[in-house]
Amino acid sequence: ETGVTQSPTHLIKTRGQQVTLRCSSQSGHNTVSWYQQALGQGPQFIFQYYREEENGRGNFPPRFSGLQFPNYSSELNVNALELDDSALYLCASSRQDKNTGELFFGEGSRLTVL
Amino acid sequence: TQLLEQSPQFLSIQEGENLTVYCNSSSVFSSLQWYRQEPGEGPVLLVTVVTGGEVKKLKRLTFQFGDARKDSSLHITAAQPGDTGLYLCAGSGGSYIPTFGRGTSLIVHP
Numbered sequence: 001e002t003g004v005t006q007s008p009t010h011l012i013k014t015r016g017q018q019v020t021l022r023c024s025s026q027s028g029h030n031t032v033s034w035y036q037q038a039l040g041q042g043p044q045f046i047f048q049y050y051r052e053e054e055n056g057r058g059n060f061p062p063r064f065s066g067l068q069f070p071n072y073s074s075e076l077n078v079n080a081l082e083l084d085d086s087a088l089y090l091c092a093s094s095r096q097d098k099n100t101g102e103l104f105f106g107e108g109s110r111l112t113v114l
Numbered sequence: 115t116q117l118l119e120q121s122p123q124f125l126s127i128q129e130g131e132n133l134t135v136y137c138n139s140s141s142v143f144s145s146l147q148w149y150r151q152e153p154g155e156g157p158v159l160l161v162t163v164v165t166g167g168e169v170k171k172l173k174r175l176t177f178q179f180g181d182a183r184k185d186s187s188l189h190i191t192a193a194q195p196g197d198t199g200l201y202l203c204a205g206s207g208g209s210y211i212p213t214f215g216r217g218t219s220l221i222v223h224p
Contacts, residue, residue, distance in 0.1 A: 004156075033211070042120075042202055042214035043157070056211045090156050100164070101145045101206030105156030 004106035006091050012112045013081050021076040021109045023091030031055070032074040033103060034066060035090040043090055049074055050096050078111075086113045117141070118205055118215035126221045130192050135218045137203035138185045144206050146186050148177055151200040151217070193222045 005024045013019050025032050031050045035043035045058035049068035063079040072093070078085060088110050092103035119138045127133055137146070145164045149157035161170050163179035163186065170177045174197075176189040190197055200219050204212035 035214075040216075042118075042216045045211060045213065048211055056209060092156075099210045100162055101147060101204065101210045101212045102159055102162055103147070103157075103204075103212060104159065105149075107154070107156050110154075 004091060004093050004104055006089075006106035006109050008109055009107065010110045010112075012114060014114050015081055015083060017081050017113075018077065018079045019081060019111060021078075021089050021091075021111075023074045023076070023093075023106060025072045025074070025091075025093035026104050029093035029095050029104070030072050031094045031096045032068055032072065033092045033094065034074070034076045035092065036060075037088040037090055037108070039087075046076070081113045083113050086111060118203055118213060120201075120203060120215035120218050122218060123216065124219050126223070127193055128223050129194055131222075133190050133193060133220070135188045135190075135201050135220075136185070137187070137205075137215055139205060140184065141205070141207065142183050144183075144208060144210065146179060146183075146206070147204045147212065148186070148188055149202040149204065151202060152198075157200075157202055190220075193220075195222045195224050198222050 033048040034046040037043045047057040048055045052068045065077045067075045088108040090108045092105045121136045148160045151157040161177045166181045166183045168179040174191045200217045202217045204214045206212045
């Protein structure tokens with residue numbers, strides 16, 4: 001069974017730039033959720049994708065956007081980067097038909113904005 | 115928005131000691147998960163509880179869900195250095211999109 005994989009693992013950007021983070025879901029999982037984890041904090045929900053559509057969104061501005069592809073993989077795009085966007089971005093996959101709230105996380109993408 | 119408060123925020127203990135971590139909310143949850151996260155890695159699922167009063171054991175870890183499904187505790191018996199990490203609780207309502215607490219950072223010294 002293939003777990004959740006994320007890329008890149010680390011990246012550095014400057015203010016105003018744009019970034020794309022990628023995630024491959026665990027085999028058998030059809031739902032992808034993205035979380036932002038700032039240093040010393042718990043993960044904050046950004047949005048969830050199911051059947052290639054946004055299925056829920058947290059309190060993040062529109063410059064945070066996403067996509068889900070037919071193979072259930074997903075992208076997180078952030079435009080006009082700000083210093084406060086520096087964080088660990090976590091992707092988690094799950095099965096929509098198994099409604100338990102259980103999430104299976106990748107190792108994350110560490111974004112630093114200078 | 116469902117808010118989850120975890121306590122204590124930090125815990126530093128010696129190997130062999132027992133400890134309890136708490137997760138509290140004013141909201142009722144359909145399910146609650148506990149995760150452990152090590153530095154530079156994503157959270158790893160430890161357990162899911164769904165029934166009020168439910169107790170689950172995972173080796174030296176005991177998880178309890180409150181009767182009203184608003185709170186939970188994690189008890190570790192005879193802690194070992196390998197237990198070191200950030201312990202996160204996450205609760206879900208009807209949408210089953212989890213909200214996470216801030217976490218309890220545990221360090222177990224040999």
